[in-house]
Each structure stands twice: as structure tokens, then as C-alpha cells.
Amino acid sequence: MMETELTDDIDQPLRDRLKAHPRPALLWAAGLCVLLLLEGPTYLDGLLGAIGAGLALLPGAPGAEAFASASAFFSELPHLLSRELVPNRGYYDGSAWQGTFLGLEPKYAWLIRFLLVYAYVAALLGWLWYGYVLFRRHYRAANWTPTDDVIDRLRSHYWGLFGLAVVVFFITMAAFAPVVGPTTAEENIEGPYSHDMKYYNEDTETVETITIGEANLGSASRGSGDSNVGIWSYDDFGRFHPVGTLVSGKDLFTFLAFGARVSLFIGLGSMAIAGFIATTLALVTAYYKGVTDLIVVLTSDSVQAMPALLLVILATVVFRNHWIAELYSGAMLFILLFALIRWPGLWRAVRGPALQVGEQEWVDAAKSYGQRPTVIMRKHMAPYILGYLLVYASLTLGGVIISVSALSFLGLGITAPTPEWGRAINIGQQYIASQSWHISLIPGILITLVVTGFNAFSDGIRDAIDPQSEGAEGGATGAAAGGGGG
Amino acid sequence: MPETPADNWREVTQMSESIVDTVSHQTGETLLDVQDLKTYYEGGGLFGGDPVKAVDGVNFEIARGETFGLVGESGCGKTTLGRTLIQLETATSGTVSFDGTDITELSGGDLKQWRRNAQMVFQDPESSLNDRMTVGEIIREPLDVHEQGTARERREKVRTLLDEVGLMPEHYYRYPHQFSGGQRQRIGIARALALEPEFVVLDEPVSALDVSVQAQILNLLEELQEEFGLTYLFIAHDLSVVRHICDRVGVMYLGNLMEVGPTEQLFQNPENPYTRALLSAIPEPDPTAQADRITLPGSPPSPRDPPEGCPFATRCPVRIRPEDIDASDEVWDRIREFRDVIRERSRAEQSIGERLKERLGFETALADGDEIVDEEFSDVDLPPDVREHVEQAVTYLSDGDPDAARAYLKEAFGSRCDTETPQYYDVDDRRTSFCHRHATDHDAPGEELRRRGYDTHDG
Numbered sequence: 001m002m003e004t005e006l007t008d009d010i011d012q013p014l015r016d017r018l019k020a021h022p023r024p025a026l027l028w029a030a031g032l033c034v035l036l037l038l039e040g041p042t043y044l045d046g047l048l049g050a051i052g053a054g055l056a057l058l059p060g061a062p063g064a065e066a067f068a069s070a071s072a073f074f075s076e077l078p079h080l081l082s083r084e085l086v087p088n089r090g091y092y093d094g095s096a097w098q099g100t101f102l103g104l105e106p107k108y109a110w111l112i113r114f115l116l117v118y119a120y121v122a123a124l125l126g127w128l129w130y131g132y133v134l135f136r137r138h139y140r141a142a143n144w145t146p147t148d149d150v151i152d153r154l155r156s157h158y159w160g161l162f163g164l165a166v167v168v169f170f171i172t173m174a175a176f177a178p179v180v181g182p183t184t185a186e187e188n189i190e191g192p193y194s195h196d197m198k199y200y201n202e203d204t205e206t207v208e209t210i211t212i213g214e215a216n217l218g219s220a221s222r223g224s225g226d227s228n229v230g231i232w233s234y235d236d237f238g239r240f241h242p243v244g245t246l247v248s249g250k251d252l253f254t255f256l257a258f259g260a261r262v263s264l265f266i267g268l269g270s271m272a273i274a275g276f277i278a279t280t281l282a283l284v285t286a287y288y289k290g291v292t293d294l295i296v297v298l299t300s301d302s303v304q305a306m307p308a309l310l311l312v313i314l315a316t317v318v319f320r321n322h323w324i325a326e327l328y329s330g331a332m333l334f335i336l337l338f339a340l341i342r343w344p345g346l347w348r349a350v351r352g353p354a355l356q357v358g359e360q361e362w363v364d365a366a367k368s369y370g371q372r373p374t375v376i377m378r379k380h381m382a383p384y385i386l387g388y389l390l391v392y393a394s395l396t397l398g399g400v401i402i403s404v405s406a407l408s409f410l411g412l413g414i415t416a417p418t419p420e421w422g423r424a425i426n427i428g429q430q431y432i433a434s435q436s437w438h439i440s441l442i443p444g445i446l447i448t449l450v451v452t453g454f455n456a457f458s459d460g461i462r463d464a465i466d467p468q469s470e471g472a473e474g475g476a477t478g479a480a481a482g483g484g485g486g
Numbered sequence: 487m488p489e490t491p492a493d494n495w496r497e498v499t500q501m502s503e504s505i506v507d508t509v510s511h512q513t514g515e516t517l518l519d520v521q522d523l524k525t526y527y528e529g530g531g532l533f534g535g536d537p538v539k540a541v542d543g544v545n546f547e548i549a550r551g552e553t554f555g556l557v558g559e560s561g562c563g564k565t566t567l568g569r570t571l572i573q574l575e576t577a578t579s580g581t582v583s584f585d586g587t588d589i590t591e592l593s594g595g596d597l598k599q600w601r602r603n604a605q606m607v608f609q610d611p612e613s614s615l616n617d618r619m620t621v622g623e624i625i626r627e628p629l630d631v632h633e634q635g636t637a638r639e640r641r642e643k644v645r646t647l648l649d650e651v652g653l654m655p656e657h658y659y660r661y662p663h664q665f666s667g668g669q670r671q672r673i674g675i676a677r678a679l680a681l682e683p684e685f686v687v688l689d690e691p692v693s694a695l696d697v698s699v700q701a702q703i704l705n706l707l708e709e710l711q712e713e714f715g716l717t718y719l720f721i722a723h724d725l726s727v728v729r730h731i732c733d734r735v736g737v738m739y740l741g742n743l744m745e746v747g748p749t750e751q752l753f754q755n756p757e758n759p760y761t762r763a764l765l766s767a768i769p770e771p772d773p774t775a776q777a778d779r780i781t782l783p784g785s786p787p788s789p790r791d792p793p794e795g796c797p798f799a800t801r802c803p804v805r806i807r808p809e810d811i812d813a814s815d816e817v818w819d820r821i822r823e824f825r826d827v828i829r830e831r832s833r834a835e836q837s838i839g840e841r842l843k844e845r846l847g848f849e850t851a852l853a854d855g856d857e858i859v860d861e862e863f864s865d866v867d868l869p870p871d872v873r874e875h876v877e878q879a880v881t882y883l884s885d886g887d888p889d890a891a892r893a894y895l896k897e898a899f900g901s902r903c904d905t906e907t908p909q910y911y912d913v914d915d916r917r918t919s920f921c922h923r924h925a926t927d928h929d930a931p932g933e934e935l936r937r938r939g940y941d942t943h944d945g
Contacts, residue, residue: 013637142620142659361614365674368572368606369628369681370598383618 017139024134032131035124041077048074057327081120081179086113088182092200092238093207106240107232110182114242117180121172150387153464160460166453167394174260181254182240188251189258189417192216199237210237216249223434231438244438247427256443259419263450266331266404267397270338275393277339278346282385283377286354287363300344308341312403316412329418334407338400349392350385357384387465394458398451405447421447517685517717518548518571523580525563525570536790540566542741542797543580545910548734550684553711553718555732555749557725557764559786563741564721565609568687571719572604573597584685602632605678609690611670615662621648621673622658628680647676650713652706668699672706679710687719692727704731725768729753734916737761740786740797746910747917758919759804759931780940783819784826791833796922799903800826804934806901806922813869815938821872824862825895828879832888856880875899 018025036043052067078084088109090099101109136148154160173180181188187195192213199215201208219235221228221244229235229245242253285293315337319325325333357363358381366376405422407413414420421443428439523544526537540563548554556564569575571582577590584603592600605628608614615624622644629640645655651672662670671691678686688707692700708731711718722728728735729749736746737760745758756762763780782801793799800822807818859880868876875898882891896904902922911924923931 142661144661144664145620146617146661146663360616361608361610362616364569364574365606365608365614365677366627368574368601368604369631370601371627371631379619380616 014139014141017141021138024138028127028131028134031127035120035127038080039120041074041079042081045071045074081113081117081176083113083179083184086116088113088240089197090238091198091207094200094205106182106234106238110240110242114180117176118169118172121168121176125168150464153467154460157460157463159456160463163453163456163458163460166449167457170260170450170453171264173257174264177254177257177261181251181257182242183251183254185254185258185419187212188216188254189419192250197237197239199239215239216245218249219245220247220249221245221431221436221439222247223431223436228435230435231442243442244436246424246439247431247436252424252439252442255419255424256421256446259421259424259443260446262328262331262414262418262420263401263404265328266334266338267400269331269335270342270400271393271397273335273339274343274346274396275389277343278350279382279385279389281343281347282350282354283381285351286358286381287373287377289358296347300347303341304344306341309403309406311341312337312407313410313412316407329415331414331418334404334413338403342396342400345396346389346392350388353385353388354381357381387461391458391462391465394454394461398454401451401454402447405443515550516547517550517585518719519581519583520544520546520571521581521583523567523570523582524578525566525575526578537578538789539741539792540789541570542789542792544736544738544741544743546736546743546746548685548717548719550717551711551715552733553720553731555728555735556719556721556738557723557728557735558738559723559764561786561789562738563789564738565689567738568606568689568719568721572606572685572687573601574606598632602681603683604685604687605681605683606687606689607671607674607678607691610694611667611674612694614674615670617662620659620661621653621665624662624673625677625680628677632681634681643680644676647680650679650710651676666699667695668703671695671699671703675703675706675710679714682714683716685717685719687721689721690723691720693722693724700727707731725753725765737764740792741789742797742920744798744921745917745919747913747919748915751914751917757913757917757924757931758921759802759923759935760798761919762931762935763803780935783822787829788833793904795900795902795904795906796908796920798921800829802903803938803940804923804931805903806928808899808901811869811871811899813872814866817866817868817872820862820866821876821895821899824858824876824879825892825899827858827862828883828888828892828895831883832892856884858883 048067049071052064052071055061055064055067058064083089086101086109088100088106090097090106090109092098097103097105100106101112104112178184193211195212196209197212197215198207198209200206215235215237219229219237219239219241221230229241229249231241231243233244234240235245235249239251241251243256244252246252246255281296285296312334315333316325316330319333324336327333360380363376363380366380371380404413404420405425408420408422409426411426413422416423424443425440425447428436428441428443431437432440523541524539525541526539528537542563544567546554556567558564566575570577573589573592580590581588582590584600587600589597589600619627622641625644625647626640629635629643634640635643641658645658648655648657653669653672653676657665662673665673671694675691691707692703695703704727707718710716718731720728720732732749734747735749735752737744737752737758739760744760745752745756747757752761753765756765763782766780780803782803784801787793787797787800796802799805805822813821859876863873863876875895878898879891879895882888882894906922908920908922910918910920913919913924921931922928923934928934929937
């Protein structure tokens with residue numbers, strides 16, 4: 001712990017404290033730089049690409065092209081987690097594997113890249129945690145903060161940690177979708193007939209070239225006879241499929257990785273918007289009460305009275321040819337729809353805590369010295385409801401993912417060919433009793449796992465921020481925390 | 487000898503005897519002048535309803551440098567009055583002139599500027615500090631809001647304040663969780679003093695604390711008053727604390743100030759009947775002392791529907807009785823209870839179902855006037871004229887018109903206490919009392935109390 005002598009130094013700002021004792025911070029920053037540089041091109045590519053895509057939406061698309069080309073430039077640069085560094089696609093030339101990483105079998109080459117991605121993410125998160133620990137040890141002026149207790153409680157909450165692990169797994173899969181799959185979405189799913197591949201023809205014992213589309217025809221999983229590529233197996237063209245292929249012969253794992261992207265994008269996007277609406281309204285209604293509150297209650301009741309699924313189906317039909325439905329194969333439309341449908345639930349969940357904190361005397365105290373209402377809401381009320389919001393948002397997020405899958409299952413969701421888990425379940429439904437059971441079952445299990453993960457994580461946060469909800473154990477912690485006073 | 491709360495208690499009360507005379511540093515110049523101030527809370531429902539008359543027309547002045555105490559039972563409006571004085575509540579009418587400025591008229595930037603002059607220390611140290619901020623941030627916030635000095639100067643100022651209220655400067659980066667109730671209250675006091683206000687509202691600042699800590703905080707408040715020349719409004723329901731710290735006291739009942747005067751005069755020799763009743767509730771340390779307490783009957787009326795004349799009329803032990811009715815004290819007691827019941831009845835809102843039943847001629851649960859009469863009057867002899875009035879009221883009640891019964895009883899048994907708002911009578915030096923009995927054509931409250939068989943403090 002830093003010395004807290006009674007000198008002028010004790011209240012110096014963080015910058016000064018860093019200056020006084022820079023070594024741990026510099027070492028940590030250097031480590032972070034290395035980790036980020038390893039993957040720098042990916043981040044810049046993604047960032048610039050997103051800005052470019054955003055600009056392209058504006059009328060006239062100012063500067064969109066510049067960003068797109070900059071993004072393309074960075075995507076060419078070598079980096080750690082790339083298919084080029086650890087390639088898994090190659091062909092057998094009769095004696096050895098050509099084009100794969102170190103001449104390994106595609107299976108192992110892919111596995112190495114897959115594990116490398118997760119090792120990198122683990123290292124990055126570990127380093128960030130280490131940074132937090134360093135900050136606590138060397139640079140934070142307060143020896144103890146209420147957040148410390150929350151983090152300590154979360155650290156010993158194993159069900160919550162399991163949820164966190166699942167969520168991280170899922171997010172990593174979505175974020176690094178182009179790298180973790182054995183093949184790419186562009187070549188395997190979107191334009192299979194525009195790309196060629198080489199393979200070893202065992203009959204002629206020669207290496208032949210074929211379009212990926214044709215190869216897919218030969219690797220389809222259709223349940224009957226030898227027309228199946230199951231989990232952890234090769235197809236006839238020397239391609240490895242960790243969880244088998246789809247009915248169309250496309251790689252299911254690649255499909256799932258990109259599907260995770262869409263699900264996560266819709267889930268997080270809609271929860272961010274709904275959460276923002278819910279928090280703002282909860283704070284405003286708890287601060288002003290009266291008529292404001294009444295209006296919001298009536299509005300939210302009206303929204304909740306609408307049958308959600310029918311509304312979404314209606315909207316997908318109404319907006320079918322609208323430009324908004326074109327964005328990310330309709331994902332943007334779903335974000336807005338789910339934000340609209342789900343904010344009342346979130347608002348109701350945080351309204352109680354907001355009303356409660358609005359009655360605290362520190363809010364009156366802030367009014368009494370003339371603090372602005374917006375600052376009072378942000379500084380004196382919002383911190384007390386954000387925890388609850390996080391809990392309910394992650395619970396709701398699972399529901400959104402299920403809803404999107406359900407819509408895709410009904411053929412109304414994300415338009416093909418953009419991958420979506422629900423569509424895989426739909427496609428594989430008729431093969432569930434055959435040897436091609438993996439088409440439906442694997443995405444089904446994944447959805448269950450991810451939703452459970454988000455629920456477990458939210459359980460963990462709830463118990464961490466509100467130990468009373470856990471029972472006697474929490475009370476003891478609270479007393480210990482209260483007893484640490486000076 | 488182990489220290490018990492009772493010992494501490496005695497200490498506090500004894501201390502009050504010795505300190506009382508030393509706490510007169512007021513200059514006589516008026517800082518705060520409150521004229522006919524009313525603060526009503528609008529009815530909770532959508533369609534209005536009666537407002538809650540939390541403060542219903544009070545007048546008083548506070549001199550610069552003095553400590554003005556405000557006492558009364560829970561719900562009498564003393565906290566609302568305090569909150570109105572620092573503009574946490576909007577006054578419904580009346581004026582609060584602070585150093586010559588009517589602060590009820592202020593708004594926007596002017597109000598924000600004025601707020602520096604008046605601060606508040608809150609009752610509950612658990613709830614008055616934001617747990618997610620460090621002590622330094624909490625005390626600094628008022629300075630940040632009013633942008634006083636540079637960041638470094640503000641931090642410096644916070645450390646000085648921490649020192650002044652008896653905390654350590656290194657507590658700057660601690661969180662409120664790490665402090666005891668008394669220490670938290672010190673933080674609240676430091677925050678209130680950050681802007682160097684002239685006037686501080688202390689809303690029961692010690693009632694949530696242990697008795698031993700109470701004395702420390704009270705002493706701190708007195709030291710700070712001495713040092714910074716503060717003017718206090720001290721709100722409390724604990725009379726010994728008030729006697730200990732206040733120069734002048736206002737006694738509040740149902741939104742009205744019943745009696746205002748210098749502390750010692752008021753405590754030694756209460757004039758207003760309500761003050762007498764309140765003071766007689768102070769426990770006597772001497773177990774052998776035999777004093778009849780004035781136990782007030784019933785409960786305070788709803789502030790949504792306060793009595794028309796004197797607010798205390800429904801419970802007053804020395805209420806003026808009409809001269810044309812001759813009845814014993816006991817009968818008058820029963821009449822008062824009967825009127826209480828009728829008043830409650832007229833306030834009780836009937837459900838639509840009950841109204842419908844009434845229309846259709848069914849018996850409703852509320853119409854049993856005879857039962858009430860049985861309950862109230864079966865064991866006393868009623869003079870014929872009283873009985874006549876009671877029966878007439880019951881007739882109204884049976885007709886389903888409790889409002890008429892209430893009005894009738896008021897007409898029959900009421901006096902000027904029921905119809906006429908009293909005025910403030912000067913009872914002695916700088917002391918005013920809000921009671922009809924101070925008028926020359928009535929017996930004074932003390933005299934009447936003795937006649938009705940109560941013990942009184944004064945001779």
C-alpha cells in the first residue's frame with residue numbers, strides 16, 4: 001500500500017502520483033502495447049472499417065472511401081492471429097500436406113490457431129486485470145473503495161465466473177470470427193463459386209482444382225448414406241470440419257462463428273439502446289416524479305401491451321424493402337425493434353432502485369447547494385442503478401438472442417446468406433433423427449449455453465452488488481466492510 | 487462505574503443547566519424574517535384532493551448569531567419548515583426574507599447564488615452521504631458547484647474543514663462506509679460549512695446518534711457557531727437537547743407555531759396549553775417526584791383537514807366551552823371523544839359500493855350512530871340539552887350525512903376555539919403564544935388548567 005502520510009502529496013491527482021512512481025505503470029503500459037501491437041492491424045482494420053461503414057450511411061458518404069481503403073491497407077498487414085500466419089487450408093499431394101502450418105494436418109493447424117486466439121484473449125484480459133491490481137496497489141489514493149467489495153464478492157462467486165467465462169468465450173468467437181473458423185465466410189458461405197481450391201484426388205492420385213461451391217456439393221450433410229460430414233472429421237476434399245457441415249456442405253463452425261457475431265451485435269446493440277432509454281427515464285421519473293412518472297408508466301404499459309412477436313413479424317414485413325432493413329442483413333432493424341420492445345422491462349426493473357435512491361438525503365443535500373439536476377442524476381443516482389441495469393440487461397440479452405434465433409427459425413430473421421444460429425436449427429430440423437443430427441443440435445446447445453452464461457453472469461453481478469439478496473453470508477461481509485472504518 | 491445511556495443522559499441535561507447562559511452571542515439584528523409562511527403538498531392523486539398543509543401560516547424571526555429551536559411531535563411540519571427556509575421546498579405563500587431579500591421569489595442563477603448562504607445538516611448520517619464518493623469528493627462538491635478557487639485550493643479547503651470538524655485530513659480518500667455514525671455526521675457538517683454559509687438548518691442532527699456521541703456533536707456545533715458566527719435553526723423533538731443548545735424556541739403543532747420565546751422562559755414557565763402538555767412529557771429524573779402529566783387525548787388531526795379555528799382545539803385540555811351548556815368535565819371529555827369519532831367518520835371516504843348500498847336502503851357498516859352513543863355516553867349522566875344535541879347529530883349520521891352531524895356538533899358545542907384562528911399574544915418579554923385564552927376576556931391557560939385538575943409548573 002502507498003504511504004498515506006500527512007503531507008501535501010496525499011491529495012495530488014493521479015497524474016502526479018504516476019510521475020512520482022512511474023516504473024510499474026510504464027512496465028504495464030509496455031506490456032499492453034506489445035499485446036495490442038500483435039493484433040494492431042486487426043483493431044485498426046475493424047475500427048476504420050466501422051467508421052467507413054458509418055460514413056457510407058450518410059448522404060454523399062463523405063470520406064467513406066478513404067476509411068475503407070485505410071481499413072483495407074491495415075487488413076493486409078501481418079499480425080499474430082491471422083490465417084496467413086497459421087494457415088490450416090492446404091492439400092495433400094500424396095506424400096505430405098502442402099500449404100498448412102508447418103506441414104501439419106489441417107486438423108492440428110486449425111486447432112493451433114483456434115487455441116492461439118483464446119490464449120491471446122486470456123493474456124489480454126489477464127494483463128488488464130493485472131493493470132487494475134497495479135493501480136490499486138500503487139496509484140489509487142483510497143485504500144479501499146466500495147467497488148473492491150463488489151469485485152471480491154464476484155471473484156468468489158463460481159456460478160457467476162462460469163457465466164463470465166461463457167460470455168468471454170462467446171464474445172471472442174464473435175470478435176475473431178474470421179480467424180477462428182476453419183474457412184472464411186466470404187469463400188465458403190457467400191461466394192463459393194468465385195473461389196477455387198486444390199485437393200488430392202485419390203482415384204487419379206493427382207492434385208486437382210475445383211471451385212469451393214462444387215466441393216461443398218460433395219461435402220453436404222443430408223443424413224442418408226455416405227452423404228454426411230459429422231463432427232471432428234474431414235470431407236472428401238481434405239477439408240477439416242470441427243463440427244461437421246451444413247446441408248449445403250458449408251462448414252458449420254464458420255457459420256456458427258459468424259452467427260455469433262450477428263447475435264451478439266443485435267443483443268448488445270438493442271440492450272445498449274434499451275438500457276440507455278431505461279436509465280434516462282428511470283432517473284428523470286425518479287427525480288421529477290408526478291406527471292413525468294405517470295406519462296412514462298402509461299407509455300411503457302402501452303408498449304408492453306403489444307404482442308412482441310407479432311409486432312416484430314409485422315415490422316419485418318413492413319420494412320422489407322426499406323433501406324434500414326438492408327443494414328447488416330436486417331440486424332439493424334432488429335436492434336431498433338428489440339430496443340423498442342425491451343426498454344419497458346428494463347425501465348421497470350431499475351425504476352424501484354431509482355425511486356429509492358431519489359429519496360436519499362444526499363440528493364436533497366446536492367439540491368441544497370445548487371447542484372444541477374442532470375449532475376445530480378448522473379453522479380448521485382445513476383451509480384446506484386447501473387448495477388441493476390447490468391443484471392437485467394444481461395438477462396434480457398439472452399432473451400433477445402433466443403428471439404432472433406426463433407425468428408430466423410421461422411424464416412423471418414436475418415436474411416440469408418448471413419449466418420444466424422436459428423437458421424441452422426431450422427435447416428437441420430428434419431435431419432435431427434439421422435446421422436446429420438449435428439446441424440440442429442450444435443447450434444441449439446450453443447444458444448442454450450450462451451443464454452445460461454449470460455444469466456449466470458447476471459446472477460453473479462447481482463449477488464456482488466447486493467449481498468443481502470444472498471442471505472446471511474452477505475450480511476457478514478457487509479458487517480466486515482462496515483467494520484473497517486477509522 | 488459502567489457508563490449507561492442514562493448516565494450520559496443526565497450529563498447532557500446537567501450540562502444544559504450550566505451552558506444555557508453562556509450561549510448568547512446574538513447581535514439582535516434580524517437575519518431571517520418569516521411572514522405567514524405556508525407550504526402545502528399537493529394531493530397525491532391525479533385529481534388533486536386536499537393538499538397536506540404541512541406548514542400553515544407561521545411567523546417568526548431569527549436574529550443573526552442565535553440558535554432558534556423548533557420542537558414538536560413527528561409530522562407537525564417542523565422539517566418541512568426547515569426545508570422551506572433553505573428552498574428545498576417551494577413555499578405556497580408568505581415570505582421568507584433573508585437579510586432583506588425575499589428568497590421565496592428567487593429562481594435560477596439568483597437562487598443558486600443565494601444557496602451559498604444557507605445550508606442544511608441532515609438527520610440521518612447513513613442517508614445524507616453518497617456512499618460511492620470519497621469523503622473528500624463529498625465535502626468538495628459544494629465548492630465545485632460554486633467554482634470556488636482552483637482545484638488545489640479546494641482540496642486544501644476540504645482538509646481544513648476536515649480538521650475543523652474533528653476528523654483527520656488523511657480521511658480525504660476514505661469512503662463513508664469506513665466511518666461511524668458520529669463521524670459521518672461530522673462529514674455532513676463539514677459539507678454544510680464548505681460554502682461558509684451564514685445560516686444552517688440542523689434537522690435533528692443528533693437524533694440518530696448514540697447519546698454519548700450526541701453530546702460531542704452538540705459541542706462541536708456550538709464551537710463552530712462561535713468560530714464562524716453561524717445562525718442555526720435547530721429542529722428537534724428531543725426537548726433536553728433543545729434546552730441545551732437553543733437561545734429561543736418555537737413550539738410547533740400541526741403546521742402552526744404555538745409559542746415562541748426565549749428557551750429558559752419557555753421551559754421554566756410555559757404559557758401555551760400545547761407547550762405545557764409537551765413539556766410535561768419530559769421524563770422526571772427523580773423517581774419519587776409525583777407530577778401528573780398532561781396526557782393529550784386522541785391523535786393529531788390530519789394535516790389535510792386541520793381544524794378550522796385553533797389547530798390544537800380538538801385535543802386542548804383547556805378548550806373554551808360555550809357558556810350556555812352546563813356539564814361536568816367528564817361529560818365534556820365524552821363530547822370531545824364523540825366529536826372525534828364523527829370527524830373521523832366524515833373524513834372516511836365511502837366506497838362506491840357502500841354509497842350504492844346506502845342508496846338502495848341497505849344497512850351499511852358506517853351508519854351505526856346509536857352504537858357510538860352507547861359506547862361513549864352509557865356510563866355518564868347527560869344533561870338534557872346535551873342529550874338533545876347528541877341525538878340530533880345521530881339522526882344526521884343515520885341519514886348518511888356525517889358532514890352535517892359534524893357541523894351540527896360544532897354549532898352546538900363549539901366555541902371561539904373552533905371557529906376563530908387565535909392571534910399571537912405577547913405573554914411576556916419577547917414571548918408570544920397562539921391561544922385564545924390569553925385574551926383578556928378569558929382565564930389564562932395556567933389558571934384554567936389548575937381548575938380542571940392538572941398540575942402546572944408555574945405558581
